[in-house]
Amino acid sequence: MSIPLLSLIVFVPVAGAAVLVFMRSDDAVRWTALGFGIVDLALCIVMLAGFDTTTHEMQFVESRPWVAALGIAYALGVDGISALFLFLTALLGLISVLASWVAIDRKVKEFMVSLLVMQALMLGVFCALDLFLFYVFWEAMLIPMYLIIGVWGGEGRVYAAFKFFLYTLAGSILFLIGVIVLYFQGGETFDILALTAQDLPFGVQSWLFFAFLVAFAVKVPMVPVHTWLPDAHVQAPTAGSIILAGVLLKMGAYGFLRFSLPMLPEASLYYSTLMLLLSALAIVYGGLLALAQDDLKKLVAYSSISHMGFVTLGIFALNLRGLEGSILQMFNHGITTGALFLFVGLIYERTHTRSIANYGGLMKAAPIYTAFLALFTLSSMALPGTNAFVGELLVLSGGFAANLAAGTAAVVGALLSAAYLLGMYGKVALGPPSVSAKYKIHDVNGREMAAILPLAIFVLWVGLYPRPFLGIIDASVRNLLVQVHGEGIGQ
């Protein structure tokens, strides 16, 4: 009997939340939450250290019957597609705790409990090998996220929380019906691996593809079901935005990779053009919307829609470069956009305004802050040497191979991102000082630096030496391509 590493990873945050419930002082709560976050991250690193990159098989597998009468099992495992996301989730969870250190000043205990529960559920989503278990994790996330946005959010938090909740619930409830249909079509099992091995008739695949699409498209979010995202992001506290952008959005794309592609290969191929065009639409439309924003958070939120368009573009290019690029890009987007939301949060704590027009000349007042902001801005627009360059390049080359029009649109989107991001940076950091004259802005402190540095390291590490990251995902992506295209074709 080996150590159930994945169960530990998933349930350490739950244990942390349970401990927090009995604590009284706010400081003790913060430090304890941080401690459990560090333990969880360490466990993820142990998992990655023991991860075998040569196989596409599930690793660290655990399986126990849960509801035997319905063929439901408690089954966990990771492969190349999910491994990086476990790490990303634990890392961003930790950074969220740091980001809320002083930003959250009321109901600290409740907040940290919600955050840790949220982290556990997200980790569970990425390593569930049973569809029912996956759905439980997936849907249960609504509860803590609803509270995080609704209790600790900004002015319009209640509206944003409702919108987030109902959009996601409506999307995933159809997914649930799809799961049940799949259960009966696939021989009364919820085992994801067994269902992947099934060969379903095309008609069924088509229906299921669209049932799944609704759920995943809402989460990603793809245009036209993206409208919850700007509201949720703008109203959520910084930690909520980091979790939302960094991890939650990845789940939709992860759903495509884990379910739609391997279980419904014929439908995925058949509808891939549609998906490519929707992705291209998201890239351009999200970029144009971002160009018009004055609110910093909204700008980053719309840029997320555009960047997630790259991810779905890469997925439905259905070739090696596209898929590897999109998985890497999901990781990158988590790091970079998480960092950008962190930066917006940091400056908002100091000035209490998010309007770009109020800023200017921050470089004088906060040189370290603006230097790192420059790094992440450049990373977000995919400058060579940063992480997103590698991902976007792979996605673009895969995208062009699959569909010329979509590829072209993506290039336009990349140009747009340079326009809005540089514009934003120019107005905030350069030029004559405005807010910094009125408010006394202190530069980043040690705690904030502790949150920023790991993200900065990953920006450069992936940008300069992406091999270890691509190595983790390679075997699983190749196997996924075989599942979609059949033996021998997958390139």
Add this chain to the structure above:
Amino acid sequence: MTAVALLQWVLASVPEIIVVTGACILLIVGELVRKGRDELLLWASVAIVLLAAVATLMLAGEIRPAYAGMFISDSFAVFFKLVFYLATVLTFFLSRKYAEIEGIGRSEYYVLLLFALLGMMIMASAIDLLSIYVGLELMVLCTYVLTGFLRKERRSNEAALKYVILGAVSTAIFLYGVSLIYGLTGTTQLDRMAEAVSGGPLDPALLLAVVFIVAGLVFKIGAVPFHMWVPDVYEGAPTTITAFMSVAPKAAGFAVILRVFLNPLVEASNAWIIVAAIAMATMALGSFVALVQDNFKRLLAYSSIAHAGFAIFGVVAGGQDGIASVMLYLLIYAFMNLGIFGAVIMMRNGDFSGEVIDDYAGFAKFHPGLALLMLLYLFSLAGIPPTAGFFAKFYVLVALVERGFVALAVIAALLSVIAAYFYIRIVMVIYMREPERTFDPALTPLVRATLAFTAVGTIGIGLFPAWFLRLAQQAAFGG
């Protein structure tokens, strides 16, 4: 008719005999209990129910038909009786303090609840339309009186009157259906009815009879189009009685519906189309109208209509999984609904009624623990995992899809999204509003115990549904 056979019959109905004897004794002795010693009544009533529960469990092993085809003690009946016991005992616990505040804690209150329990037990065991009728009437007569128990409150009187009149009409309709059945088949026994019609072409008059019976039964579970009484009665009745009525008599109604509808006769008459229409209309109406309610009890009334609609989807699915899904749904609903009612009842203290949703604004600030429990019940009612409410809905959907009703499953699922809105709206009021007043919930040890017990059930069945699922499946398959 030998003495041994008679003894067998009596044995099969020992739980009912315990309850009826206990209730009669309590009716007489209860008058002798001095004022201020009301808790004696409570504990005596609880003891009677627990005794009946022990007897029921001891008889659970085998199927025992009794009273010449009128009555049966099988695992199906046992399951429902356990739900009734659970609901009744928890209602007693919740009643103690509430009855004191409202001044209704006399012996009749407990006796009437016990007789209502007896009626429900007979309904669960009845396999003849006439014994069904007897149980049904016994139950509803008691609930009529209990509804009007707040004698000085006009709302309560009005509710009782409305309930009696509408209830009498629905009973008459039911009886008319029974008489038609008897005229056409020559029997009122459920299984003989099926034999009488098998083979020949279906008489259109039979369909009419079935529709009448359906109408009479649907009234009891508060489904559309016979739901009009529910909001008024739920709002006007003492809150403890509302809690009781929303769980136990509803479950009893479903017990009869399952016995009657899954009879081959009804299956042959294509009544499932009517039932499917009822399920959709019920759920839609309950969900949409609940969106605009300000009164907590009224909202829970519409919520209970919506839940009845969802459970009827399980009846539509039919088959063993369909039956089991309805039964599991009712069990889980008993836990979460009594929990949320417990929270409403506890708010009633002093002059404060706690019936308006806005009364709960900022509740989480002063009572984080209680707020968390309410959060749990509300998300369970909304059907969000990992709570039990999710598993209940999930299993109904599984049963529907298994029988090929995918479109119905989609409709049921989408309607439950609408229903989710008004539950999370209450969560919003509790957590995201600033408090306007301080709270002084009437938290007696009994209320605490009830809340803890229902919370454990709500989260426990959600996390470990396997055992409860097997229980429901065995009850459905074996009976």
